[in-house]
Amino acid sequence: MSVKLNKKTGGDFIYQSFKEGYKSVTPSLINRSFEWNDKQINILLESAMLELGELNAYSKFFPGIDNHIPLFIAQEVIASNLIEGNKSDLYQAFVSDVSQSFKSQYAQKEIANHINAIHWGVNELKKFPLSVRLVKEAHKILCSDLPAKEEFGGKLRSFFHARENPFEEEPNYSPPNKHELKILINDGKKFWRNDDLELPQLIKMAISLYQFENILPFLDGNGRTARILILFETISLKFVARPIFCLSVFFEKNRLEYYHRLNLIRSKNDIEQWIKFVLTGVRETALYSKNLLGNVEGLTKYYESIIEEKMGKKRKQSAKQLLSEFYSNPFMSVSDVKEKLQLSFQSANLLVKEFETHNILKEYAGARRNRVFYLWEYLNLFEL
Numbered sequence: 001m002s003v004k005l006n007k008k009t010g011g012d013f014i015y016q017s018f019k020e021g022y023k024s025v026t027p028s029l030i031n032r033s034f035e036w037n038d039k040q041i042n043i044l045l046e047s048a049m050l051e052l053g054e055l056n057a058y059s060k061f062f063p064g065i066d067n068h069i070p071l072f073i074a075q076e077v078i079a080s081n082l083i084e085g086n087k088s089d090l091y092q093a094f095v096s097d098v099s100q101s102f103k104s105q106y107a108q109k110e111i112a113n114h115i116n117a118i119h120w121g122v123n124e125l126k127k128f129p130l131s132v133r134l135v136k137e138a139h140k141i142l143c144s145d146l147p148a149k150e151e152f153g154g155k156l157r158s159f160f161h162a163r164e165n166p167f168e169e170e171p172n173y174s175p176p177n178k179h180e181l182k183i184l185i186n187d188g189k190k191f192w193r194n195d196d197l198e199l200p201q202l203i204k205m206a207i208s209l210y211q212f213e214n215i216l217p218f219l220d221g222n223g224r225t226a227r228i229l230i231l232f233e234t235i236s237l238k239f240v241a242r243p244i245f246c247l248s249v250f251f252e253k254n255r256l257e258y259y260h261r262l263n264l265i266r267s268k269n270d271i272e273q274w275i276k277f278v279l280t281g282v283r284e285t286a287l288y289s290k291n292l293l294g295n296v297e298g299l300t301k302y303y304e305s306i307i308e309e310k311m312g313k314k315r316k317q318s319a320k321q322l323l324s325e326f327y328s329n330p331f332m333s334v335s336d337v338k339e340k341l342q343l344s345f346q347s348a349n350l351l352v353k354e355f356e357t358h359n360i361l362k363e364y365a366g367a368r369r370n371r372v373f374y375l376w377e378y379l380n381l382f383e384l
Helices: 039-062 067-081 090-094 102-125 132-143 178-193 201-215 222-236 247-253 255-268 274-311 313-329 334-341 345-357 376-382
Strands: 330-331 373-375
Touching: 039 067, 039 201, 039 274, 067 090, 067 102, 067 178, 067 222, 067 247, 067 255, 067 345, 090 102, 090 330, 090 334, 102 132, 102 222, 132 222, 132 330, 178 201, 201 222, 201 255, 201 274, 222 247, 247 274, 255 274, 274 376, 313 334, 313 345, 334 345, 345 373
Parallel strands: none
Antiparallel strands: 330 373
16 A cells, blocks of 8 residues: 555554454554555546536436436435345336345335435435434435344444455454444544644545444444445535435446455455446546436436427426426336326326327336336436
8 A cells, every 4th residue: 555654543444353353354443644646646636526516517407306316315225225136127116016035025115215325315404514413314214124133224243244245354353342343433533633633534535435344333234334434424514415426436436446455454455446346436436427418418308308399389398397206206107197197097198198199108018017117218317
């Protein structure tokens, strides 16, 4: 690692402990000054900040952006789950199906919890600053109503189950014991509040993400919680005003490199390569989200032109309202349309049929109950 470290503070990032009767690996404390030799970090930092600024400005003036937030959050959740090896799709994220097997229902509940945790945290950040309490509560929501997980949701672990961990190349890895975990968490809090370090916030984010992934503060769900935390940090620091920054998409596309670079910090004492990787991810994600917004804007204008040019005057208002509902709820049955728009079943059915005629909606073939229609071109923009 090119960052200058004080060996007295555990600069090699490895400390062997036997306090609990087993060997554990403890990273060094991070609430200290960091300096880097690789000048590329400065260039990447400048580029990442520029792209984040452009994304934030674009989003602030984007028409009806709140209608599209659910799809951005769903995309973040799906990508984060894919990193953990859990396959999911947009249908699972928006349609609850009780007719599925227990395993499928469990997976769908995990996705729903993940989405709820992000929505809850984003709303909390409007009232309170980012804190350990907020992160613990988000983790509690992540684990709610899930057998074998709910009981430890939101609670810092007091032990660790040795098991295969994708973060680890060493099969017998054990994270810091409960005594050191408390010290490391308090150190992390001080690190974030310590303005005297004069460290750019994006670099702080990269270091804290590594630290979270390494200490594994919870018994399960650490990776997903760490990536939720990154989203919360970008909003809390006002880099973006809304949750449209999906860094997990970049990490998923570079999954093997993601874990390899995390391991290089402990094995090679090289954190600079990790900082460059995260800064590259921030820049690429900001570009990706900005382009995605541009594609959404183009498609919404296309939909509006169809309504204006090809639908009757009496149906235009309800058609525009239906389109708006589909942005937030991209899978709906005729009964859903009836309820959302306060129409008769016959009127709702005719409206859906007209959307089908103009190729705006398609029937979803995988639905097990009722006929479900989806905004197919719009959803394709968010597919991974």
